[in-house]
Amino acid sequence: MFKSRFLTQISESLRLLGYSLRTEKTYLYWIACYIRFHRLKHPDTMGAPEVTAFLSYLANRRHVAINTQKTALNALAYLYNKFLQRPLGELGFSHAQRHRRLPVVLSPGEVSLILGQLSGRDRSIFSILYGSGLRITECLRLRIQDVDFEHAAITVRDGKGNKDRQTVLSQSLIPELQQLITQAVDLQRRDNLQGIGPSLPFALNKKYPNAFRQPAWMYIFPSTSVCQHPLAHILCRHHLHDSVPRKILRHAVQRCGLDHKQINCHTFRHSFATQLLRNGRDIRTVQELLGHSDLASTQIYTHVIGQHYAGTLSPLDSLNMAAD
Incomplete structure (x- = not known):
């Protein structure tokens, strides 16, 4: 069938x-939606007007979020600009501007309440999110070689934007991380007896056939079951799926009575940044630890803690001080 061959080529x-x-799956999904929307016409016979019509349909009929519109546009921009080598040019379509929303952050007391509802592996995951400012996928993808106990540092590989970065590791987490690593290595050894190991990036298993036996490549948070590698098509053990900690967090938030706040895994990353700024860390350092390309992304946290007011007092506080 034409469509499947075309998508395979993409x-x-x-x-x-x-x-x-993840990006591949997302782009293929939106390209397939675009083709179906135009009744299976080949994209090579279409162009900017059809792309604009599709984006308008998403915005006005399906009422998708602004970020979803941007993702769909990125997929179609790749299709035309890079794959078909037919630049779209000016579309005459502009997204609605996303309103700035201040992120939800947790106080240290609230973090303690949530962590108090967790134990073992689950507590370690959310402790890393708060203590190192990682995204949930970055945390779950950590391999043994990414943790440097001597320098109390964590290396994030292929983070957002395909960038590597280093961030801090809490000294208090070292004992439990060492225990998790010991458990992961034991699991790897049992898997190796069956010819199975951790999933490896790209074609590393072909270049280094025994890499799956090396502890350095083992995930610190391995999945409880094995699966087929999507590219190599061999049995392997991937990292824990991100749906597991998300579900655990939801129950923990309910148990400690904080379900009136919109708390998710990313909230711990927001809280990490906010707490560093409150403790006097400069914004450039926080930007580097978070891996933000644009300082404007980091500056949102100064609004959360009120630093953008430069110490300005409320007029009511000034009135009360004068009365005293």
Whole structure:
């Protein structure tokens, strides 16, 4: 069938350029939606007007979020600009501007309440999110080689934007992380007896056939079951799926009575940044630890703690001080 062959070619192109599997799946989904919307017409016979019509449909009929519109546009921009080599040019379509929303953050007391509802592996995951400012996927993808106990540092590989970065590791987490690593290595050894190991990036298993036996490549938070590698098509053990900690967090938040706040895994990353600024860390350091390309992304946290007011007092406070 034409459509499946075409999408397979796009998939191969994305992999050749080093796009992540998550991005590949997202782009293929929106390209397929675009083709179906135009009744299976080949994209090569369409162009900017059809792309604009599709984006308008998403905005006005399906009422998708602004970020979803941008993702769909990115997928179609890749299709035309890079795959088909037919630049779209000016579309005459502009997204609605996203309103700035201040992130929800947790106080140290609230973090303690939530962590108090967790234990073992689950407590370690959320302790890392708060103590190192990682995204949930970055945390779950950590391998043993990414943790440097001597320098109390964590290396994030292929983070957002395909960038590596280093961030801090809490000294208090070292004993439990060492225990988790011991458990992960034991699991790896049992898997190795069956010819199975951790999933490896790209074609590393072909270049280094025994890499799956090396503890350095083992995930600190391995999945409880094995699966088929999406590219190599061999049995392997991937990292824990992000739906597991999300579900655990939801129950923990309910148990400690904080379900009136919109708390998710990313809230711990927001709280990490906010607490660093409250403790006097400069914003450039926080930007580097978070891996933000644009300082404006980090500056949102100064609004959360009120630093953008430069110490300005409320007029009511001034009135009360004068009365005293």
